[in-house]
Amino acid sequence: MAAAPGKNKVEKSLTLIWGGQNLEGDLLRGSLNIGDEFESVDMTGVSEELINYLAGHRNADVTARFHMNDTATTGATTVLNTSYGSTSTLTMAWGGAGAAPDTGDPELEGVMVHTRLSLAVDSGKFVHDVQFLPTGSAGFTWGTAA
Numbered sequence: 456m457a458a459a460p461g462k463n464k465v466e467k468s469l470t471l472i473w474g475g476q477n478l479e480g481d482l483l484r485g486s487l488n489i490g491d492e493f494e495s496v497d498m499t500g501v502s503e504e505l506i507n508y509l510a511g512h513r514n515a516d517v518t519a520r521f522h523m524n525d526t527a528t529t530g531a532t533t534v535l536n537t538s539y540g541s542t543s544t545l546t547m548a549w550g551g552a553g554a555a556p557d558t559g560d561p562e563l564e565g566v567m568v569h570t571r572l573s574l575a576v577d578s579g580k581f582v583h584d585v586q587f588l589p590t591g592s593a594g595f596t597w598g599t600a601a
Contacts, residue, residue: 468550471519473569473587474534474543478521481531483582486520489547489563491594515594517545517567517587520577535583539572542590548600556600565595 471479471487493510500507524530546564548556556562571586589595 468553468555470546470548470556472544472546474538474541476529476534478531478534481521481524483520483522483577486518487547488518490517491515513594515565515589517547517595518571519585520575521583521585523581523583531583535569535572535585538569540569542566542568545587545595558600560600562598562600563595564598565593566590567595 469479469482469487470477471482491513492515493513495508496511498507498509499505521531521535523532525532527533543566544564545567546562548560548562550556550560566589567587568590569585570588571584573584575582575584
């Protein structure tokens with residue numbers, strides 16, 4: 456059953472699928488950042504009183520931190536180390552009120568390239584800093600979970 460309209464979509468109800476693997480369990484809470492913005496281009500003519508802008512190229516990056524987990528085939532370390540530099544579909548879906556995503560819940564999906572995989576220390580533990588950037592002209596799109 457889909458969440459009722461207006462319900463909060465909290466991080467604990469997120470699925471984050473990269474390369475066919477759900478990495479949500481290794482996601483460091485509060486680290487997911489989704490940037491989706493258009494650069495602005497100044498189109499003001501010399502004789503115009505008001506500065507005019509046009510939306511330029513879209514920038515749509517996704518960054519996150521994942522706990523190191525070397526579980527064979529499904530752990531974040533294993534999945535991310537083998538996908539660095541590759542292209543795949545990134546799918547994120549949010550369920551309502553802490554529940555797993557269901558039909559009709561918000562979903563963000565796009566073909567991305569895995570461009571950053573670095574190590575950092577967070578609260579005394581090693582974590583992966585990861586970045587995904589869009590590839591192709593579409594970026595990612597909002598939809599609903601099926």
